Amino acid sequence: MVTKAELEAEVAELRRQLAQQTKAEKAEPKEDHSDSLIDTIENWSDQMDDVLTELGELPHKKPILFALGVFALGYLVGRSR
Template structure:
């Protein structure tokens, strides 16, 4: 039969192992400030590039989808540029 002292020693050993594992996970999952900043910049650049691609695609499709709106926009832009001189 197992004694109380042996059980307490085993529980203490298990607690120590659990604390070591928790500490190792925290160290592995905690990103450095430089990695975090670089990741944020990369995500922002990816977001901006995808938004720019969407805007350019919509601008390319505008003359075909809404020709009157496109013509009015070009006319207005030309008028404003002509008046600025």
């Protein structure tokens, strides 16, 4: 069975570790997340440009596939009403 003194010693040790961790977090400089956000937005924008370019070229590269896709989309929209 654990004694009261052992529990108090363990609580004191945990408090000491928590205090050290808090000091270490305060000493670390805060990261600026705005640069990573801008990179993410630019990456997303580039990917959207690529998708729109591919969709614009699809009727010229694969006209039968494009026609079937338009037909299927029209059919689904017509059935939804």
